[in-house]
Amino acid sequence: MSSINSIEEFASIEKGGDYYQKLLEELARLNERLHAFSNINSSINSFPFSAKDNLCVKGVETTASSKILDGYIPPYNATAVERLLNNGFSFLGKTNMDEFGFGSFGINAQEIVRNPFDERYVAGGSSSGAAVATSILKYHVAIAESTGGSIATPASFCGVVGFTPTYSTISRYGLIDYSNSMDKIGIMARTAKDIRPIFDLIRGPDGYDSTTSDLSITSINKKKLIVIDQLLDLVDQRIRELFEKMLDKLNAKGYSIEHRSIDLIDASIASYYIIAMAEASTNLARYTGFKYGFKIEDFDKGYNEFFTEARSVFGEEAKRRILLGTFVRSANVKDKYYFKALKVRDMLSSRLEKILEEGFIILPVMPIPAPKIEDAKKLTPLQVYKMDALTIPPNLCGLPHISFPYAYDNGLPLGAEVITSKFNDYAIIDFVEEWEEDFEYKFKYKIGEVK
């Protein structure tokens, strides 16, 4: 495997005069089947990046896959987008997603994104299009976003590397908010080698987001991997076997493996969904039908009637989260649900940080392999929420984590995630680079490759 990242490799390859045009044409043809992009730029001239459709790109329709934002054209760029453009990268297009990030399988979207390994299967969510774009393009990085697992899950199902940094390292300016205390902009790429240079370009303080941290990033690796047993017990038997084989390989590379139990881990799904829905229900209150995107022109209607009509265009999962989020914040139950969930988050963060002082936590990303689209549609909302059991702890607690392919089963990739302490982000990127030295990733498409 090449020792340079694909950005450097791209700069060194001989590209013919019609290279970019051919790339765009080939991408548009494949996109008709996979629906990775909601729109593709008509012209690019350098290393391409895509942006999840909840990131604002000046002059480009940005909807977060919601009908309520149909036609919304941002007058500014998200900071992450602006920084890549200022460093000579080309904006390739907006990638599809579950509406506002509400989903784990990419099926709560205006167009269902299909898995590039087998189109009958889901691509994962909510950053479904970002993962598919990364899997099908030889030279490209995706700017995605995770609240509860929206980078790790699709990266795992599509066989790419998905990096979710420490909460607050990348500015959220220009991100369409889902849950402000947990939203994190992150990166997907075909190898970990591409993650670090992009992370370094887009992270750091931003005058437009006062929560963005200026603390330095470290790379401390104690050569110990910790498996949380209660979470591993949730995993499908076949995935568990393959995951344990990977642990054997890592053990042979010099990593010690330890198994632990953590109290409170069983409460993490409830804590996450209560906080996420409470914040989502307030964030979605801004879509009133006259300020952004979808509009009602009949201003003679009373405010309540007008607002109710506007909110009828939200998808089913968005409506569910508005209802649940409003319920858990209501005066008579807010102590029982919302404030308790906040406390549980703090307590779990404290426990995880303590364990992470000893080494990395390692887990499979999902308890099941990618399901068929028709099977994912049959799951109840609660069954879907429970599928996030392994991605929720690091996301709830703002911990950096990275997912990477570690096996292929029935022709589909499987991903594992490594979690570390806050601001030790470089360590897990380096860990995956080390894994890649003797594990070759598979891709079905290589759009942009120079033969």
Next chain:
Amino acid sequence: MQSDFDKLLKVCRIRLDKEEKEKMEKELEEIIKYFDVLDSVRIEEVNEQRAKVERLRKDEVKQFDNIEGLLKNTKTYRFYVVGPKV
């Protein structure tokens, strides 16, 4: 008399037809019951921060430089956003 679920729908300004309402109410009941897992957690005080910021930014007011662009996304009358009657 309005049920608690009807009141919630009204507060949220969400309108559902009969079939959607029955399905949603059942799903919400199941989810809220699951949230009760938090009841068994005994609370401890811990010192956790969501974001670690070393230096606070100066509290300076800056005007957004593309107000015309912002207003393009709405129906406006001069510099006012036109909306429904309150």
